[in-house]
Amino acid sequence: MAFPTKDTFTFDFEAQSDYPNWTPAQTKEYMNARGEELRVALNAVANLLNATTSDASGADNTGIPETIAGSGTNVRDRTDWLYAQIVAAVLGAIPDGSLSTIKYADGSVTAAKVAADVATQAELDDLAGVGRTTETVKGNADSLAIHQADYAHHYAVDAGSTDDYAITPDPAITAYVAGQIFQVLCPTANTGACTLNVNSRGAKAIKKNVVTDLVTGDIVAGQIISVIYDGTNFQIVSNLPVDISLKASIVSGSYTGNATGGRTISVGFTPKLVIITEQTDTRNEWTITNATYAVVHENFSGYHEVTTNVKLTTGGFIVGTTDYANASGKTYYYVAMG
Numbered sequence: 194m195a196f197p198t199k200d201t202f203t204f205d206f207e208a209q210s211d212y213p214n215w216t217p218a219q220t221k222e223y224m225n226a227r228g229e230e231l232r233v234a235l236n237a238v239a240n241l242l243n244a245t246t247s248d249a250s251g252a253d254n255t256g257i258p259e260t261i262a263g264s265g266t267n268v269r270d271r272t273d274w275l276y277a278q279i280v281a282a283v284l285g286a287i288p289d290g291s292l293s294t295i296k297y298a299d300g301s302v303t304a305a306k307v308a309a310d311v312a313t314q315a316e317l318d319d320l321a322g323v324g325r326t327t328e329t330v331k332g333n334a335d336s337l338a339i340h341q342a343d344y345a346h347h348y349a350v351d352a353g354s355t356d357d358y359a360i361t362p363d364p365a366i367t368a369y370v371a372g373q374i375f376q377v378l379c380p381t382a383n384t385g386a387c388t389l390n391v392n393s394r395g396a397k398a399i400k401k402n403v404v405t406d407l408v409t410g411d412i413v414a415g416q417i418i419s420v421i422y423d424g425t426n427f428q429i430v431s432n433l434p435v436d437i438s439l440k441a442s443i444v445s446g447s448y449t450g451n452a453t454g455g456r457t458i459s460v461g462f463t464p465k466l467v468i469i470t471e472q473t474d475t476r477n478e479w480t481i482t483n484a485t486y487a488v489v490h491e492n493f494s495g496y497h498e499v500t501t502n503v504k505l506t507t508g509g510f511i512v513g514t515t516d517y518a519n520a521s522g523k524t525y526y527y528v529a530m531g
Contacts, residue, residue: 377389
């Protein structure tokens, strides 16, 4: 039932003149009119909330359904009942009457049986679902646990200190199966070919690039590696360290010749190769040096050694008094590589 609303009052003060000609009795009547109408409206709402008539009780009027028999007909009774159910559920209890034929149409599980902790195997099988028994449900759960152990991602810390890595993830695997993935925290760096033993199922080689053994430094101390079992070996799929010491250094620059013998041009590292050309040279003369000799190309048609004039040195290269590399006042450009 909908609750009544009060949109307007019978006597409208705003419609009256600013200086009404009321008698004292009229003034009292008009002033009391709105209060009386409010009283009547509020009493109507209170009567609806307090009603106890079946299907028209206060609880019914507020839209709170009668959940189970005996829960009360007014709002307070039903609210108290609902609060008790919530408290019981939070505490892990099953309130008396929570399971009944209202919940299970066939009545296979009743409050009395729950209270007595009695249920037949057939009733338990019904709970397992159509075509299944509690034994099949348990078997499915066990199979799921095994599947989780065998195929789920596992993280574990290596317990060893050598290239024979060993982990004991939980749940433990029952056997090696192709496709298993493991993340391993390796406290120690490897010093060569490695193996991994999971839950004492046997050591399996760790390979990179499918079939290649690891070499020293492929696993650094503290690294977490990811490996996948391929049916024979573990293939490492995580990034391997990169030896940045193998990168090349290249620098270019220029200098003005001063015809001073033994002059050092610094490049910031020890080069392995230097190419030099003079800014205005029309013969395309290049001086190319390596660790043991220097040569000059003339128009790319011939060359001769100038080892005593151009040499490599720690941190750069040395030029002498030759026009090819250090003539006074000339500008030279170079590229150094190391």
